[in-house]
Amino acid sequence: MLASIFDIISSNLTQFWHFTGFYNCDYTNLIMICFGLLFIYLAIKHDFEPMLLVPIGFGILVGNIPFQPGNEIGVYEEGSVLNILYQGVVKGWYPPLIFLGIGAMTDFGALIANPKLMLVGAAAQFGIFGAYMVALAIGFMPDQAGAIAIIGGADGPTAIFLSGKLAPNLLGAIAVCAYSYMALVPVIQPPIMRLCTTKKERVIHMKPARKVTKNEKILFPIVGLLLTCFFVPSGLPLLGMLFFGNLLRESGVTTRLAKTASNAMTDIVTMILGLTVGTSTQASQFLTLSTVKIFFLGAMAFIIATFAGVLFVKFFNLFLSKDNKLNPLIGNAGVSAVPMAARISNDMGLKYDPRNYLLMHAMGPNVAGVIGSAVAAGVLLGFLG
Template sequence: MIQVILEFLNSTGIAHISLGQIGMITVACILFYLAIAKGFEPLLLVPIAFGMLLANLPLAGIMGSPETLLYIDPIETMEQAQKAQEGIFSAHMKTNLPGGLIYYLSMGNKLGIFPPLIFLGVGAMTDFAPLIANPKSLLLGAAAQFGIFFTFFGAIALGFTAQEAASIGIIGGADGPTAIFLTTKLAPHLLGPIAVAAYSYMALVPVIQPPIMKALTTEDERKIVMKQLRTVSKKEKIIFPIVVTIIVSLILPPAATLIGMLMLGNLFKESGMTERLSKTATNELINIVTILLGISVGATANAEQFLTLQTIQIIVLGVVAFGVGSASGVILAKILNKFSKDPINPLIGSAGVSAVPMAARVSNKVGQESNPANFLLMHAMGPNVAGVIGSAVAAGVMLSLFN
C-alpha cells in the first residue's frame, strides 16, 4: 500500500516541479494580472500567459514532440543471424507516442501560417484613409522603424548572429505577427523570448510611450491642433491596397506574404463587394487564429529555454528597440513641423510603431492632457497604419539580407 502511494506521489507534477518552472508560472500569473486587472491587451496576453502556464506544468507534455521508436525484429533464422553479425538489422521506424496538443498547434507559427492570417484580419479592420489623406504619415511610420535597425547593431555588438540580431530588432516594430514570422525563418530557437517580448511591449504601449513623448516635446508642441484631414474617395481606397502590394512585392519579394495578406484583407473591406469575407476576416478568422497563435507562442516559453542570460538580453534590447522607434517618430515629426505649411503635432510620430490602434489612442490621450479640445486620433492613425506597412517592409529587408 505504501509503495502504491509513493508511486502515485512520484507520478504527480508536484514531485517533479523545478524552481525554473515555478518562476515561469509566476511570470504567467503576472501577465494574467496585467491583462485582466489592468486591461493591457487581454486578447493577446490571456492566451499567451495560459500557454506559458501549460508549458511549465511538469509532466503535462503539451509541447512534447512525437516519439519515434526503433524496432528491431528478433533474430530467428540463420540468415538473420548472419545479417546481424554483419551489422545489418531488420529495423522499422514506428511512431508509438503522439505529440502534445500545442506541439501541433505551434506548427502554425513554425510554418509561417498564423502571422499572415493575422495580417489578413488586421487589413480587414484597418482604414488607410488617414494615410492616403496625409502621405507624410508614411515618413513617420518609416522613422519609427529606426528602432529595429538601431537594435540590430546593438545585438550584433553583444555577440548575436546577424539572423538573431534581425529577429531581436524587429521587436521595435511593435508587431507581434511580424516578429513571429521573421523569427521562425531566421532564428527559430529564439521564438519564445522574442514573441513574448514583442506582445508584452505591444500591451505596454500606454506605459512605455507617454514618458518618451513628454520628454521629447514641449507643452506648446503637445497643444498643436492639426488641420482636419480631407475626405478620401472610395476609388482611392480600392486602388491603394492593389498598388501597395505591387510596389512592395516587386521591390522586396520576401515581404509579399505579409503585405499581400494585409492588403487583401483591406480590399475585402473597401471593395464593398465582399462583405461576408470581410466579416469573417475581422471576426471568426482573426479570433480563432489569435487564440491558437497566443497559446502556442506562450507555450514556447518553457523554463529551460526562457530563464537564461540570453533571454534577459533580448528583453532589454526589445524595450530599447521599442523606445528608440517611438522616439524616432516624434523627432521626425518635430523636424517636419519646421518645414510644413500646416502644423504637425509631434505626438502623432510615436504612433509610427505598428501597435494598431493602441499607439494612436496613446497619442490622442497625451495630446488631450495638454489640450482637452485637441483630437489627434485620426491624424495619429496615419503613422500608425503606415507602421504596419513599415514593419512588414523592415522584415522583408532583413529576410533579403540574411535568409
C-alpha cells in the first residue's frame, strides 16, 4: 500500500517537473529573456521610449517562459488569453486606435503655417521604398519586403498594421525591430545630421511661422482626409482615425472625447499592444535568419530616411530666397517618430547656436511624416495586398 502511494506521488512529481519551465527551457529562451531584460534596462536607465520598451521588454519575458504546448498558455495557442489579446495586433485593431490618439494629441499648426514642410516629410519616406528594393534584392517576397520596408517610416503602429496584412508570420520581428529603432533615433540620427550639414547650414535661423487660424485647424483634418484617402483608400483605417482624432481636438466642442482618446485610451491600447508584441517573440518564432535580415533592413531604412530628409532640405534651399531658407537640421524630423525626431532637431540647433530654437519648425515635417508613413503604407497595401 505504501509502495503504491509512493509510486503515485513520484509519478505526480515527475509529471509536475516535466510541466515546469526549468524542464522545458532551451538556450534560445534564455537568449530572448536577455533581450527582454535589455529592453527594460534601456527604458528605465536611459529613458529610451519607456512607454513602449517597458511593455515590449516585459512581454518578451512573458513570451519566453518555457511551457508544454497544449495548455492554452502561449500567444500562438488558439483560445489562450494572450492569443485573444494578440488578435488585436494580427487583425489590425490596435494601430487605428493609437492613430486616433495621435490625432487627438497632435497640433498640425506648424505644418499648416508652412505647407512646403510636407515635402520634407514626403522625402523622408524614401527610406521605405529604398528598403523595399533592397529587401527584394536579398530574397524576400514582395509582400514581405513591403511589410519590412515600412519600418523606415519610424512608425510602430503603421509597421504593425501593414505587416499584419502582408506578412503575419514576420509581424513579431518587424514590430520589435520598428520600436527598437524608434527608441534608438537619438543615437542613429545625430551623426548623419552632422555628416550631411556644414557649420554654416546648422546655424540658419528660420522665419517665425505665421499664426494659424482656428478655421484652418478645423478644415485641415477634413481636407486632409479627403485628399489622402481618395488617393490611397487602403490607408483609410489609419488616416481616417488620425484625422478624426485631430478634428476632435480642434473642433472645440469635443474636448472630453479628445482627452479620452489622447490619454486613457491611448495608454491602455499602448500597454496591450506592447505586451502582446513582446509575447509574440517566442524564441522558436523569432530567432531565425529572417529576423537578422529584418533588423539589418530596418537599420538601413532609418539611415536612408534620415539622409533623404536632410539632403532634401539642402536641395530645396537651392530654390529658396536667402530669407526663406530652411535649416537642414529639421530634415531628420521627416520620419514619423513624434515628437522625438523634432526634439533631436531642436537639440542639434541649440548645440551650434543657443538662440536657434528649431522645435516648432521641426514639428512641421515631423507630423507630415506621420501622414506620409500612413500614406506609404496605404500605397504598399494597395499594390501588394
